[in-house]
Amino acid sequence: MSVDSSRRALAVVFVIVFVDLLGFGILIPVIPLYALSFGATEFVGSLLIASYSAMQFVAAPFLGRLSDARGRRPVLLLSLTGSVLAWTMFGLAGSLAVLFAARMLAGAMGGNIATAQAYIADVTPPEDRARGLGLLGAAFGLGFIFGPALGGFFASEFAVAAAGSVFPAWLPATEFSLPSFAAAAITGANLVAAYFLLPESRPPEARAASREADGESRLAELADALRTRGLGTLVVSFFLVSFAFSALESQFIFLTNDQYGYGATENAVLLTYFGVVIAVVQGGLIGPLTDRYGEYRIAIVGAAIQVFTLAAVPFAPLLGEYLPSVGPLLPVGPTLPAAVVALAFVVTPLAFGNAVTNVSLNTLVSRSAAADEQGGAFGLTQSAGSLARTFGPALAGLLYTAVDFWAPFVLGGALMIPIVVLLARLDVSLLSGAGETTPAETPE
Incomplete structure (x- = not known):
């Protein structure tokens, strides 16, 4: 593939993943309340949220291996089609059982991220x-x-009222169904664009070789890679990063509500800021940093930063006692209390550390797998992350309520320590094409 063709393909995949996540993100503020509207308890609503990651865990390796054998393009198109169906079912759900079925189908189709990663590789x-x-x-x-x-x-009253005036009687227009239909429509447009614009990235001869390979031998080959080529260390590290960070994702709103009295609007601002930092780092800074220091060192530094910043999040008000308040950032606006300034002081390096760690680990995973194993290797790491995001929030919530507000965050920081140790002991020469000078590694 030429340089220009490669850039066009990257741009198309970027848009596909962005729009796919846009459709997913639309439902983030809707899902818990949607479950409660059917009489579910908060625990059942949490299970509904977790069911997405659980199905992603099951489906990601299958989709990754399927993309190795049949091509990246058909798997991405299949997953987008399934997502359109899932979000449509979500909007039309007349029972909690249908809601779970739609959410689980969406999770299974969400395993396409491993295929997108393999496409980029x-x-x-x-x-x-x-x-x-x-x-x-x-x-x-x-x-x-x-x-x-x-x-x-x-989900606003204005949008629901406008939709209700034009929807036929059989099509529900509610604060829960309308975001679901919007997600389905956006994903459907994404499917059409991908069908016409996305080229296949995997050569026919490579796909044929993957189809001819015995399924069990390919699984055995990946298992062998886990033991002998450093992939095992990377998958374990990826699992721990995802598990630790899920403590922040699942308990952050509870924490800010308890410590700052923040509701949905204030938390939306904080989470948006967090997302902007991650997007800037991953979209612009990671390339120059990697060129200068290499993925291996960046991954270790990113994990080390999170050891301290994750554990520091619940103690930001104490840090705020030593910081001044900040006046309005705009001509008209509120003064930021010192505790909020301290929270921003903590979450900024936290977002940076998480961003560089995730990208660096994914890059090292790519280098650890042969060309015809990229989909399977990324599917394995995607499954590790999904499994972590299935069980991590449950443990974090238990610690928050049964121990204290700081417990899940301190645990998250502590889980970053073995990642630093594992990566420091990783023999990077075992990763094909690592191509960077590293400190002397300790034999595993």
């Missing part, structure tokens, strides 16, 4: 892979920035 040389995967991370960040805002708009 196909069209980028090893030295540019971190930059390409960083763009994918930026698409994630932007999707989560704009998605919830759109969800809030479509």
Whole structure:
């Protein structure tokens, strides 16, 4: 693939992932309340949220291997089609059971991220892979920035009333159904664009070789890679990063509500700021940083930063006692209390550390797998992340209520310590094409 063709393909994949995450993000503020509207308890609503990651865990390796054998393009088109169906079912759901079925189907189709990562590995040389995967991370960040805002708009009284005036009688127009239909429509437009604009990245001969390979032998090959080529260390690290960070994602709003009295609007501003930092780092800074220091060092530094910043989040008000308040950032606006300034002081490096760690780990995973194993390797890491996001929030919520508000955040920081140790002991020479000078590694 030529340089121009590679850039066009990267741009198309960026848009596909961004729009896919935009559709997903629209429903973030809707899902818990939607479950409660059917009489579900908060615990059942949490299970509804977790069901997405659980199905993503099951489906990601299958979709990754399928993309190795059949091509990236058909798998991406299939997953987008399934997402349109899932979000439509979500809007039409007349029972909690249908809601769960739609959410689980959406999670299974959400396993396409591994295929998108493999697509980028196909069209980028090893030295540019971190930059390409960083763009994918930026698409994630932007999707989560704009998605919830759109969800809030479509759930507003104005939007619901406008839709109700034009929808036929059989089509519900509620604060829950309208965001679901909007997600389906956006994903449907994404499907049409991908059908016409997305080229296949995997050569026919490579797909044929993957189809001829025995399924069990390919699984055995990946298992062998886990033991001998450093992939095992990377997958464990990816799991721990996702598990630790899920503590922040699931408990942050509870924390800010308890400590600052913040509601949905204030938290939306904080989360948007967090997403902007991640998008800027992954979309612009990760390439130059990797060129200068290499993925290996960046991954270790990012994990080390999170050891301290994750654990510091619940103690930001104490730090705020030593910081001044900040006047209005705009000509008209509120003064930022010192505790909020301290919180921003903590979450900014936290967002930076998380952004560089995720991209660097994904890049190292790509380098650890052969060309015909990219989809399977990314599927494995995607499954590890999904499994972590399935069980991590449950444990974090238990610690928050049964121990104290600081417990899940301190645990998250502590879980970053073994990541630093594992990566420091990783023999990077075992990763094909690592191509960077590293300190002396300790044999595993």
